[in-house]
Amino acid sequence: MNRFAELLDRLVLTPSRNGKLTLLTDYFRTVEDPDRGLALAAITGDLHIAAVKPAMLRTLVTERMDPVLFGYSYDYVGDLAETVSLVWPQTPGNIPNREPTLSEVVAKLQAASRSDGPKVLAGLLDSAGISARFAIIKLVTGGLRIGVSARLAKQALAGFGKVDVTEIEELWHGLSPPYTALFAWLEGKAEKPRSTAMALFRPVMLSNPVGDGDLEKLDPADYAAEWKWDGIRVQAVAEGGVRRLYSRTGDDVSGAFPDLADAMHFSATLDGELLVGDPREATGTFSDLQQRLNRKTVTAKMQQQYPAFMRCYDVLQIGDEDLRALPFRERRGRLEIFVKTLDPSRFDLSPFVEFSDWHALEELRRVALHPIIEGVMLKRWDSAYVAGRPKGPWFKWKRDPHTVDAVLMYAQRGHGKRSSFYSDYTFGVWSGPEGEEELVPVGKAYFGFTDEELRQIDKYVRDNTVERFGPVRSVRADRDNGLVLEVAFEGLNRSTRHKSGVAMRFPRVSRLRWDKPANEADRIETLQALLDR
Amino acid sequence: MRASDLLHPRPEGLYCPPGDFFIDPVRPVNRALVTHGHSDHARSGHRSVLATQQTLDIMGLRYGEDFAGTTQAARLGETIDLDGVSVSFHPAGHVLGSAQISVEHQGTRIVASGDYKRQKDATCAPFEPIRCDVFITEATFGLPVFRHPPDTEEIARLLKSAAQFPERSHLVGAYALGKAQRVMRLLRDAGYDKPLYIHGALAKLSEYYQSQGIDLGQLEPATVESGGRDDFASAIVVGPPSAFADRWARRFPDPISCFASGWMRIRQRAKQGGVELPLIISDHADWDELTATIKQTGAEEIWVTHGREEALVRWCELEGIAARPLHLVGYEDEGD
Numbered sequence: 001m002n003r004f005a006e007l008l009d010r011l012v013l014t015p016s017r018n019g020k021l022t023l024l025t026d027y028f029r030t031v032e033d034p035d036r037g038l039a040l041a042a043i044t045g046d047l048h049i050a051a052v053k054p055a056m057l058r059t060l061v062t063e064r065m066d067p068v069l070f071g072y073s074y075d076y077v078g079d080l081a082e083t084v085s086l087v088w089p090q091t092p093g094n095i096p097n098r099e100p101t102l103s104e105v106v107a108k109l110q111a112a113s114r115s116d117g118p119k120v121l122a123g124l125l126d127s128a129g130i131s132a133r134f135a136i137i138k139l140v141t142g143g144l145r146i147g148v149s150a151r152l153a154k155q156a157l158a159g160f161g162k163v164d165v166t167e168i169e170e171l172w173h174g175l176s177p178p179y180t181a182l183f184a185w186l187e188g189k190a191e192k193p194r195s196t197a198m199a200l201f202r203p204v205m206l207s208n209p210v211g212d213g214d215l216e217k218l219d220p221a222d223y224a225a226e227w228k229w230d231g232i233r234v235q236a237v238a239e240g241g242v243r244r245l246y247s248r249t250g251d252d253v254s255g256a257f258p259d260l261a262d263a264m265h266f267s268a269t270l271d272g273e274l275l276v277g278d279p280r281e282a283t284g285t286f287s288d289l290q291q292r293l294n295r296k297t298v299t300a301k302m303q304q305q306y307p308a309f310m311r312c313y314d315v316l317q318i319g320d321e322d323l324r325a326l327p328f329r330e331r332r333g334r335l336e337i338f339v340k341t342l343d344p345s346r347f348d349l350s351p352f353v354e355f356s357d358w359h360a361l362e363e364l365r366r367v368a369l370h371p372i373i374e375g376v377m378l379k380r381w382d383s384a385y386v387a388g389r390p391k392g393p394w395f396k397w398k399r400d401p402h403t404v405d406a407v408l409m410y411a412q413r414g415h416g417k418r419s420s421f422y423s424d425y426t427f428g429v430w431s432g433p434e435g436e437e438e439l440v441p442v443g444k445a446y447f448g449f450t451d452e453e454l455r456q457i458d459k460y461v462r463d464n465t466v467e468r469f470g471p472v473r474s475v476r477a478d479r480d481n482g483l484v485l486e487v488a489f490e491g492l493n494r495s496t497r498h499k500s501g502v503a504m505r506f507p508r509v510s511r512l513r514w515d516k517p518a519n520e521a522d523r524i525e526t527l528q529a530l531l532d533r
Numbered sequence: 534m535r536a537s538d539l540l541h542p543r544p545e546g547l548y549c550p551p552g553d554f555f556i557d558p559v560r561p562v563n564r565a566l567v568t569h570g571h572s573d574h575a576r577s578g579h580r581s582v583l584a585t586q587q588t589l590d591i592m593g594l595r596y597g598e599d600f601a602g603t604t605q606a607a608r609l610g611e612t613i614d615l616d617g618v619s620v621s622f623h624p625a626g627h628v629l630g631s632a633q634i635s636v637e638h639q640g641t642r643i644v645a646s647g648d649y650k651r652q653k654d655a656t657c658a659p660f661e662p663i664r665c666d667v668f669i670t671e672a673t674f675g676l677p678v679f680r681h682p683p684d685t686e687e688i689a690r691l692l693k694s695a696a697q698f699p700e701r702s703h704l705v706g707a708y709a710l711g712k713a714q715r716v717m718r719l720l721r722d723a724g725y726d727k728p729l730y731i732h733g734a735l736a737k738l739s740e741y742y743q744s745q746g747i748d749l750g751q752l753e754p755a756t757v758e759s760g761g762r763d764d765f766a767s768a769i770v771v772g773p774p775s776a777f778a779d780r781w782a783r784r785f786p787d788p789i790s791c792f793a794s795g796w797m798r799i800r801q802r803a804k805q806g807g808v809e810l811p812l813i814i815s816d817h818a819d820w821d822e823l824t825a826t827i828k829q830t831g832a833e834e835i836w837v838t839h840g841r842e843e844a845l846v847r848w849c850e851l852e853g854i855a856a857r858p859l860h861l862v863g864y865e866d867e868g869d
Binding site for chain 2: 419420
């Protein structure tokens with residue numbers, strides 16, 4: 001348990017992706033089965049333990065210590081799980097020779113009934129030290145919140161076994177904790193596990209951005225073009241009565257889109273874009289789609305207001321026939337026939353964009369102002385469907401980003417290489433009537449600048465600090481003083497969490513406008529106009 | 534005599550009227566008794582200072598040799614008479630030279646502990662419990678949430694991380710007096726024998742510790758002249774925490790920031806400070822040490838000062854021991 005507890009503690013404080021990967025692979029290397037597999041399941045959210053209510057935890061602890069002292073402690077720490085792990089009284093003489101392993105803890109918790117749950121939990125807390133108690137409480141209350149996605153955990157597995165991450169993604173939904181066969185394969189001790197499970201994820205094919213000079217080397221006649229839809233990439237798999245919708249990284253998102261999953265009356269694997277609206281009438285914006293994302297349950301009203309549909313652009317399998325090796329032209333032909341058999345309110349075909357040469361396509365790309373289109377996709381007619389991001393067969397050619405001139409308001413120190421630099425910037429635009437303008441924060445960016453520019457902004461922040469809050473400095477920013485940043489972003493969403501009412505997608509600093517007076521930065525109305533378009 | 538007639542708080546610090554002296558005064562006074570060298574307890578400008586020789590030496594290093602009009606060294610355990618008040622110094626286990634001060638007059642004995650800890654520490658003499666009528670305890674970590682793990686476990690985590698990330702440097706924030714030397718000594722005791730790189734603010738005090746027979750091994754200045762950026766890969770660098778947010782830290786490759794402090798017990802504290810590897814190493818007593826020490830002194834009355842007084846006072850009430858907060862002003866926890 002201690003090794004798992006230590007892993008959680010380190011992961012939550014390690015900001016860098018590579019640092020997290022190192023910690024995870026080291027853990028997989030040094031910890032044996034089944035503990036490492038259970039840890040993996042806890043991280044990916046695949047470990048199910050009957051929930052313990054926070055109120056129960058509170059009762060357990062105040063039965064064991066003075067409630068006033070507990071109150072002082074909880075007020076100070078602010079987090080119930082952490083407070084309980086720290087103040088839990090260790091009864092002398094009751095300390096076992098060794099702490100329980102993760103698998104022993106999980107087995108006891110899973111075997112506990114609702115009535116003896118509190119007693120089992122208390123017994124486990126008695127047998128563990130502070131870090132292990134924290135980890136146990138996190139396991140039972142659910143939600144580790146350690147900043148590690150299932151995707152990152154799979155990356156770590158790939159690094160650990162020196163295999164491609166797509167192989168892990170393809171296997172994943174056929175496996176279950178503690179993943180003993182998976183680890184045996186990754187360690188080279190066994191064959192790759194074979195799965196008999198239905199409707200598994202197939203690793204998706206990804207595109208490369210069009211770079212400078214790329215197109216000059218390509219013949220337009222070799223490529224088909226489609227709009228690049230601003231939704232989320234999904235794979236719809238139906239097989240033997242099992243229906244699943246997967247995200248591009250193989251996460252099962254069927255639960256969030258029951259309306260679409262219910263319409264999958266077929267036996268095939270389709271690739272496409274998930275959007276909301278009715279494909280025969282109007283396609284919703286990404287902002288509309290966001291209403292449906294990251295929800296545990298979807299109300300009937302929500303499904304009616306923002307119905308989900310899939311705009312198909314490829315087919316990987318029909319019945320038992322694997323089509324991935326066929327050229328795109330043939331797969332597309334099969335897809336066109338196949339989509340005709342599906343519910344037209346839930347599935348349609350991504351249309352081609354006709355063009356004669358790159359210049360003509362660029363014109364079309366530039367004027368495609370519809371907010372649900374973010375550019376064009378180029379696909380080689382003769383390309384097979386290959387997992388990963390091969391260079392050449394598929395390109396994405398995005399619309400130029402939006403830009404806004406904003407004023408630097410707060411700067412936060414970075415981590416690792418940037419730990420002595422103020423490198424994360426919160427910026428704002430003007431709002432309010434003339435003469436009473438104030439800055440409202442509209443986003444945060446921490447890249448887009450060169451190392452030299454970082455040094456310059458850092459110096460500016462240090463020289464113009466108004467206030468400090470821990471690692472954050474508030475920077476002088478008013479009508480007469482302030483650093484203007486040109487910020488590029490991909491789109492805007494409505495947000496109720498931000499005071500400004502907008503949230504930027506993929507913001508980055510595109511230029512430092514040392515020349516521009518702060519009062520000439522943009523106003524909030526400029527952004528609101530983008531939302532309403 | 535009533536205990537509060539023997540010692541009571543004044544704006545300058547804790548005052549003893551019959552002996553006419555202050556303990557750890559925060560403003561210049563005529564006669565000062567100083568428990569240890571941290572700057573919130575040991576200030577310059579008093580007319581006379583009575584402290585252990587090591588505390589006097591440390592004050593000299595920090596403030597210059599003329600930090601007080603006159604000085605007198607107190608030997609541990611030896612009784613000194615100050616206008617009829619018997620005063621003696623006893624080890625507090627906090628930092629090198631730190632002492633509790635026992636004040637006795639007409640059959641009443643009060644022990645002012647200054648700052649103290651009970652964990653073993655190779656860089657200073659261990660705390661000795663003194664029987665007394667009134668015990669004045671600090672309460673820096675006076676909440677049941679503060680439970681310091683063994684320091685050897687914390688150092689083992691630092692060494693494990695150094696092995697896991699050999700391409701990066703580990704920057705250990707530790708206060709210049711006491712904590713820094715303790716961390717270095719713990720690393721040596723754990724078998725780490727490579728040079729340790731130190732920030733300039735640590736040089737004089739670390740040299741003094743070495744001169745007092747506390748072996749810290751090979752220490753190198755963490756300056757660019759002593760090595761290029763890449764030479765600091767896998768290095769362990771010790772410096773005051775404030776230096777790591779500073780431009781000074783840019784000479785190190787992709788550093789992992791570590792902070793050796795009792796405050797690191799609270800995750801949110803570590804997170805807010807951008808600390809990646811918190812090391813829970815404290816020179817103050819944790820909750821269990823505070824409560825155990827109070828019982829050991831046999832004191833009938835406890836005065837609680839600087840820290841979270843209310844929880845410790847509450848605990849004393851539950852144990853049937855009279856207790857009250859002292860409300861002394863001017864003490865921060867420089868030492869942790």
